[in-house]
Amino acid sequence: MNVGSILSNLWETSGFAQADPKQLIMIGIACVLLYLGIVKKFEPLLLVGIAFGMLISNIPGSGLYHAEYWTNPAGVDYGHVVNKGGLVDILYIGVKTGLYPSIIFMGVGAMTDFGPMIANAKSMILGAAAQLGVYMAFMLAIILGFSGNEAASIGIIGGADGPTAIWLTKELAPHLLAPIAVAAYSYMALIPLIQPPIMRAITSKEERTIKMDQLRSVSKTEKIIFPIAVTIITCLILPSVASLLGCLMLGNLLRECGVTDRLSDVVQNALMNIVTIFLSISVGATAIGENFLALDTIKIIALGLLAFCFSTAGGLVFAKIMCKVTRGKINPLIGSAGVSAVPMAARVSQMEGAKANPSNFLLMHAMGPNVSGVIGSAVAAGFLMAVFG
Amino acid sequence: MPDISNEVLDVEELSVEESLELVTVTESSEEELGITEALGISGLGFGIVFTVLVVLMAFITVMSMALRGGKKESKPAVKSEPKAAPKAVEAPKAVEAPAVKGDADMYVSLNGVRHAVSVEEKVPRFTVTVNGKSHGVDVEEAKEDEE
Numbered sequence: 001m002n003v004g005s006i007l008s009n010l011w012e013t014s015g016f017a018q019a020d021p022k023q024l025i026m027i028g029i030a031c032v033l034l035y036l037g038i039v040k041k042f043e044p045l046l047l048v049g050i051a052f053g054m055l056i057s058n059i060p061g062s063g064l065y066h067a068e069y070w071t072n073p074a075g076v077d078y079g080h081v082v083n084k085g086g087l088v089d090i091l092y093i094g095v096k097t098g099l100y101p102s103i104i105f106m107g108v109g110a111m112t113d114f115g116p117m118i119a120n121a122k123s124m125i126l127g128a129a130a131q132l133g134v135y136m137a138f139m140l141a142i143i144l145g146f147s148g149n150e151a152a153s154i155g156i157i158g159g160a161d162g163p164t165a166i167w168l169t170k171e172l173a174p175h176l177l178a179p180i181a182v183a184a185y186s187y188m189a190l191i192p193l194i195q196p197p198i199m200r201a202i203t204s205k206e207e208r209t210i211k212m213d214q215l216r217s218v219s220k221t222e223k224i225i226f227p228i229a230v231t232i233i234t235c236l237i238l239p240s241v242a243s244l245l246g247c248l249m250l251g252n253l254l255r256e257c258g259v260t261d262r263l264s265d266v267v268q269n270a271l272m273n274i275v276t277i278f279l280s281i282s283v284g285a286t287a288i289g290e291n292f293l294a295l296d297t298i299k300i301i302a303l304g305l306l307a308f309c310f311s312t313a314g315g316l317v318f319a320k321i322m323c324k325v326t327r328g329k330i331n332p333l334i335g336s337a338g339v340s341a342v343p344m345a346a347r348v349s350q351m352e353g354a355k356a357n358p359s360n361f362l363l364m365h366a367m368g369p370n371v372s373g374v375i376g377s378a379v380a381a382g383f384l385m386a387v388f389g
Numbered sequence: 390m391p392d393i394s395n396e397v398l399d400v401e402e403l404s405v406e407e408s409l410e411l412v413t414v415t416e417s418s419e420e421e422l423g424i425t426e427a428l429g430i431s432g433l434g435f436g437i438v439f440t441v442l443v444v445l446m447a448f449i450t451v452m453s454m455a456l457r458g459g460k461k462e463s464k465p466a467v468k469s470e471p472k473a474a475p476k477a478v479e480a481p482k483a484v485e486a487p488a489v490k491g492d493a494d495m496y497v498s499l500n501g502v503r504h505a506v507s508v509e510e511k512v513p514r515f516t517v518t519v520n521g522k523s524h525g526v527d528v529e530e531a532k533e534d535e536e
Contacts, residue, residue: 118449118453124443128438129439132435135434138434151422151427222453226452229452230445376438376442383434387430
């Protein structure tokens with residue numbers, strides 16, 4: 001063995017010698033996403049991890065992630081993954097088994113105060129109405145030639161809930177996981193840009209100035225019964241949603257019951273942060289050049305945007321109807337908060353309301369539809385899982 | 390195209406392209422959805438989301454009413470009080486400066502009577518001096534629910 005052969009061997013095993021143009025393009029896209037996450041602060045907690053996962057899995061010869069392990073029609077051989085897989089393969093087990101989205105939902109539940117929704121139960125209708133985009137995007141995806149499973153996964157982007165989109169897609173269309181996750185999280189970050197024009201187009205100036213009555217106070221008993229009852233009722237109607245909704249409500253129960261403060265603290269901070277790192281790296285790593293650089297990715301990005309727009313419009317239209325029925329007691333701007341991006345969508349309602357009437361405080365009123373949107377999108381995902389899973 | 394007729398596939402032998410092709414082959418074998426079926430599924434799905442949330446809404450309403458002793462929906466205490474015609478509050482009269490002037494943090498007018506007030510925080514007790522007379526004040530947070 002001489003120095004020449006060692007150098008030659010080093011060159012052949014280097015990423016430069018093995019590089020494929022698609023991988024280089026993906027590394028470029030990963031750098032753009034890192035820029036958007038770090039400089040523009042687009043959902044940085046998720047996007048930075050996703051972009052970095054994308055970056056390392058596209059380094060030629062790194063062997064961190066093997067798409068072929070996860071697309072075997074005969075099923076995933078977990079023993080093989082553990083023995084031969086790379087680091088990201090091991091982390092990806094948590095995505096494939098649905099562990100990460102469920103734990104993230106537990107954290108979301110522990111951070112969410114359902115009080116505004118309990119105080120104004122009617123606002124739950126808006127959380128349902130804002131799932132319109134899910135089914136509109138599903139229809140459009142079918143028209144564009146996607147299969148039922150793929151269309152269902154694309155449609156759920158309209159639920160504006162990243163973990164829910166990942167939970168459904170890893171089961172129905174795992175090969176589309178990366179573009180769907182990137183679209184879902186990017187549009188969630190862009191809600192302050194996407195929603196206001198639609199809100200202004202659908203509502204009148206007078207409607208936007210409507211001031212709503214102060215919400216009643218919600219007792220601790222109500223807050224404790226709520227997660228238990230929602231789990232029982234919803235999971236009896238739609239058992240497929242048990243893992244997502246059950247974890248969401250468990251997190252909320254830990255928060256509200258008053259005897260598990262330490263657990264609530266761990267779930268909404270340490271555990272959630274750890275899982276967010278694993279989830280984002282794993283999801284980003286699935287964006288390999290062969291499946292990401294395709295026409296379908298552009299279609300998914302476009303359909304995702306339409307899904308968000310339809311969901312926003314659905315919530316607003318129903319809120320307008322409720323405004324008419326209640327003779328002007330409901331400001332229609334809270335309807336757009338029915339998409340489940342918590343609390344960004346509620347903040348947008350508040351900002352638009354304050355622009356129309358500076359003494360208007362809609363935030364707590366908008367939190368009702370906002371948190372019911374989380375339940376609504378989970379139910380929508382559970383239904384699609386029951387049909388196509 | 391990889392041979393998928395065998396039951397056991399050695400995934401290590403498959404390249405990324407082949408495995409992705411496998412996914413495509415598997416998916417193309419799925420029954421394709423027509424627009425009418427997709428419309429039906431969409432309608433049903435939207436209906437189920439509405440049904441679940443309406444059932445939850447009904448439950449929450451009933452639960453709240455039961456816990457609140459049958460009252461349909463009460464507003465916060467301040468709002469629910471019967472509105473009495475507000476008494477005309479006299480404009481603060483010019484009160485001659487009390488003897489403690491200069492020692493007070495603020496002047497508080499109560500129904501036109503002006504008081505010199507200063508507050509000193511001595512945790513957990515406050516000392517409030519009104520018109521030169523000191524009072525010990527304990528402040529306790531109102532509990533959210535004592536039902």
